[in-house]
Amino acid sequence: MGANLNNGLIPTLARLQPLAALGADSLRELEPHCHRERVTRNLDPFQLRDWQGQVVYLVKGELKLEFDDGVVQVIVGGWGDALFPIGRGRLVPASTKAITDVELLRFDEDLVDIMLTWDQIAAPGQESTPDADTTDWRTMSGIFTVQSLTQGVFSSMPPANIQQLLQRFQRIKVKRGEKVIWQGAPGDYYYLIERGRCQVTREVAGAKVELAELREGDAFGEEALVSDSARNATITMKTDGVLLRLDKADFMGLLSEPLLQRLSPPQAWQRIAAGAQWLDVRFPAEYCCDGLPGAVNIPVNEIRHAVAGLDLAREYIVYCQTGRRSSAAAFLLSQRGFHAYLLEGGLKALLTDAANNQSKGSS
Numbered sequence: 001m002g003a004n005l006n007n008g009l010i011p012t013l014a015r016l017q018p019l020a021a022l023g024a025d026s027l028r029e030l031e032p033h034c035h036r037e038r039v040t041r042n043l044d045p046f047q048l049r050d051w052q053g054q055v056v057y058l059v060k061g062e063l064k065l066e067f068d069d070g071v072v073q074v075i076v077g078g079w080g081d082a083l084f085p086i087g088r089g090r091l092v093p094a095s096t097k098a099i100t101d102v103e104l105l106r107f108d109e110d111l112v113d114i115m116l117t118w119d120q121i122a123a124p125g126q127e128s129t130p131d132a133d134t135t136d137w138r139t140m141s142g143i144f145t146v147q148s149l150t151q152g153v154f155s156s157m158p159p160a161n162i163q164q165l166l167q168r169f170q171r172i173k174v175k176r177g178e179k180v181i182w183q184g185a186p187g188d189y190y191y192l193i194e195r196g197r198c199q200v201t202r203e204v205a206g207a208k209v210e211l212a213e214l215r216e217g218d219a220f221g222e223e224a225l226v227s228d229s230a231r232n233a234t235i236t237m238k239t240d241g242v243l244l245r246l247d248k249a250d251f252m253g254l255l256s257e258p259l260l261q262r263l264s265p266p267q268a269w270q271r272i273a274a275g276a277q278w279l280d281v282r283f284p285a286e287y288c289c290d291g292l293p294g295a296v297n298i299p300v301n302e303i304r305h306a307v308a309g310l311d312l313a314r315e316y317i318v319y320c321q322t323g324r325r326s327s328a329a330a331f332l333l334s335q336r337g338f339h340a341y342l343l344e345g346g347l348k349a350l351l352t353d354a355a356n357n358q359s360k361g362s363s
Helices: 024-033 109-122 146-150 159-168 222-227 248-259 265-273 284-290 300-309 324-334 346-362
Strands: 035-039 054-060 062-066 072-076 095-098 102-108 170-174 179-181 189-195 198-204 207-214 234-237 241-247 277-280 315-319 339-343
Touching: 024 102, 024 109, 054 109, 102 109, 159 241, 159 248, 179 189, 189 222, 189 248, 222 248, 222 324, 241 248, 265 315, 265 339, 265 346, 300 324, 315 324, 315 346, 324 339, 339 346
Parallel strands: 277 315, 315 339
Antiparallel strands: 035 102, 054 102, 062 072, 062 095, 170 241, 179 234, 189 241, 198 207, 198 234
């Protein structure tokens, strides 16, 4: 039993509780992550497999629930108590039995909770008035994707920061051909694309090189903010669009710092011993001079294009000389769902720690 199901489920999901509270866009995002389970009559669905950590609904057939106090209840798929998750709240049975062949839908519990949290917090307040310039975050398919909320830039954000962050974003309309940021300019804002497409270019030896195209839901501008350096590329609108921007202070306080996970040199060595991988984000010439044994070298300006070659299941400890460039790289990796840690203070701190330990050992 067990199969993926991703077609025509929206009307069914819209009746289930508490999924019914989600907006249509969020339900469409959730739909591909729903699984169908079919169980034949006389079997106990919850004895056939471990559904710990799952939200389970009966959508077809009849299921008998037996409770510890001896009470027996029959629920019918798609009606009454079957609209609520089995095994939660008032539906926590000691055993179950399929009276007929039944069909159940299940979701990962954490995923459902994340979607409900963001949808609830991002909903416009009742005190809001209709305004063409007001952003309803729930309708932004590029940002409210399952991937963005579970693996992207928002996935590690403390829930307490969510409401404050959404309130701090400024919504700006942009025209085709308009430059949003310039190569060499100081970093001032972090951007999310609500609508439209952007072109990323860099001037190299006097020639303009096109690096990438960004679409709805993509973010840009974080590298210069995290590393406190000049912009390394120019972003130009390819279409009319709408951008959300966050100024540097709010970006660092609400988004960057919660996402960056810092390690001291001793903590970093412990993780390396447990199987983590050093990631050197300096230029190859620097890496060849004093790169750490076993380190992978990916310059920070190549991180965006090199993530396909990295292992999402592995931990990476990112370093540079001082921690400035590696902080930008660690943020870029973390917002893409990688387990990336920043070596606090970079190689300089690592060498200082080693020298201090050697001094203590010889005294």
